[in-house]
Amino acid sequence: MSPANPAGAAGVRLWGVSHSDYVRPLAELAVNFCANVRPGQVVAVSSEPGKEQIARAVAEVAYERGAKFVDLSVFDPHFKRARVQHADPATLDYVPPWIGERVLALGEHRAARIVLTGPIAPHLMDGLDPVRVGKDMLPRVKESSAVVNARTTNWTIVPCPTPGWADLVHPGLEPAQALDRLWRGVAHVCRLDELDPVSAWVGRLDRLIEIAAKLGALRLDAVRLQGPGTDLTVGLLPSARWLAARFTTIDGIEHVPNVPTEEVFTSPDPDRVDGVVRATKPLFTAGALITGLRVRFERGRAVEIDADRGAGTLRSLAQRDDGAARLGELALVDRESRIGALDTVFFETLLDENAASHIALGHAFEFAAEDEQDRQRLNRSEIHIDFMVGSNDVAVTGRTKDGAELPILQDGVWQI
């Protein structure tokens, strides 16, 4: 699950449908279904330059629905580049307190939060010192995790196509065609090409929740992933809860934090992760592209991080704090995922993580354990970085407390 990360579109045609024909449906899905904005709520919109068309549609739909105020916050990665290049390295982890205070205030105000994701300038950090890049965690702030875990906001992250992102995903195409194809992919995986996108999502979410309930009923002690370059055993806490991405706030507002979502997930025992894992998809995080990632874990800690490209950035992030080298999430994805079926690498966690089973370094979901004692043991960190480790070639097996082994996913098909 993608817990935080802060896309516009032009008017090019796809199947005789213009991009701009999808802007309003995407905004309606985000506001009315995913975030499920209630009348009278403040709605925070996290955007980036180039995503104005969708951000404005979100604001319009939110006000039509009765929002009290739509609060725009824009993160410009060019500011970050200038900082990483020129600022005193000792100041690179500084975050003005009001940025986190606003996030906490959104929780206190029981606001809705809508994050428009998708990289606008994916190569912007190329050539910069990865250690410096890794020190500046923005737009992520540690207060985001606190607000997610307090369940005080009905929030969602939705993808927003931009020309920069389109070029990354479809580098061989002309800009207009690349953007067209990215829009087509995003509309498909967001089920905007269904007659009734909301019904389609309700059906898929019901299925994911059913799987999560079955996994929970197995009371697994550990999960093992085996495939090319991967043999990793992830221990689970005794009261671990398996979840799917239909959340409810403490005020009873149902929301869907990630669209698209295709995963069932939990937070593991941070001390019981052992073995090696090879990422099955590239990862784009902290402004850097990481490909060919290999990680070895010992007693919960990532003790070796290698990659064909970008290892330095992830190593730097994993040294951020005590919990940064331990797991905060284990998520399973089956082959019915529309993203997996597309076989497109989007270089965007929100989409790619829903193509395949994945794990995340860093902060856990506190609601992923039933007992207070287990909740205290969950991993804590300022970071939460998902990376994809699953594919149809990676078998997932569960092990119960008494040592019984149960197939969970084989060839991408649920076995339970």
Added chain:
Amino acid sequence: MSPANPAGAAGVRLWGVSHSDYVRPLAELAVNFCANVRPGQVVAVSSEPGKEQIARAVAEVAYERGAKFVDLSVFDPHFKRARVQHADPATLDYVPPWIGERVLALGEHRAARIVLTGPIAPHLMDGLDPVRVGKDMLPRVKESSAVVNARTTNWTIVPCPTPGWADLVHPGLEPAQALDRLWRGVAHVCRLDELDPVSAWVGRLDRLIEIAAKLGALRLDAVRLQGPGTDLTVGLLPSARWLAARFTTIDGIEHVPNVPTEEVFTSPDPDRVDGVVRATKPLFTAGALITGLRVRFERGRAVEIDADRGAGTLRSLAQRDDGAARLGELALVDRESRIGALDTVFFETLLDENAASHIALGHAFEFAAEDEQDRQRLNRSEIHIDFMVGSNDVAVTGRTKDGAELPILQDGVWQI
């Protein structure tokens, strides 16, 4: 003086000079001279969609100069339009507390503040109910006045050309030519076409400060403006200070709050303003264009507000609070102003107010009076709206406590 208000450019040629050749000089002027950013400072940049090129140049120059953090805040007037159209009217004056708290925190952190001004979508509020438009004061928040008056931040407002603004100023031209001409005008009035813009500004500011000192030495009791449609007497407080736009923070940082600046100004006695005044330029405020403005004052209060267009918006604003119908500023501008000489209406207070003498409804400058007793009497309001009442046809006369009358400005030339 323009106390608050939250520009981009394309690559069109002017005199064989590309717009983009002015982006960096404008950013350097803003950071190094106007705001006078000090190493280690947080720098807040207030921008709008379409002003990314200049905003990014400002961030880069600021980090090169040693800024600790450059904090971007983006106001999108399209969000405001959606709000005015669709939100519950009873909520239109709601501002989430964190917006003002951030401004106060900038003061506490002794931050630098750079505002990129210039309307990006000037006709956006056309056709909306002016009463509703007037209730939403954003991006202005009342905390801005408090921080200005506390002199805790070194701040500046600089103009940023955008296509939307260019179309407003030069509606007869093709978009590229209009933007070209606006850039040319802005570069000229910001003295970016001088070999050494900073020296040019130092010379002009020295002259304005000299005039302000002379006006202060006269200890005027009132100032009278007389011209076509105008006969207005503005009473001054006994310890009134005349100022020009070179400010010093409480920490001793000199800064130039408005560039361009061509004015000397004070804050008047809010109870002693009588007569009629006709605006000599259109006014663009709260997203609305106001033309042909006529205001009658009685004992300090604006008791009649009429206009050829947009009167409703200003009437609504003037009812905002107790001080909103009284004056917070009187500013005098001579004919040496580069803006006045251009004879271009920019529909942007920062520039137009520096073309001509002007008055402002709303909040006063607390440092415009020497004595605490007088400072207590200064006008207070959530609004501060400048409008232009001067021209070469408007004579300005001073009256001393003993009734002597002294010419101040005749035919746009200083008489003192």
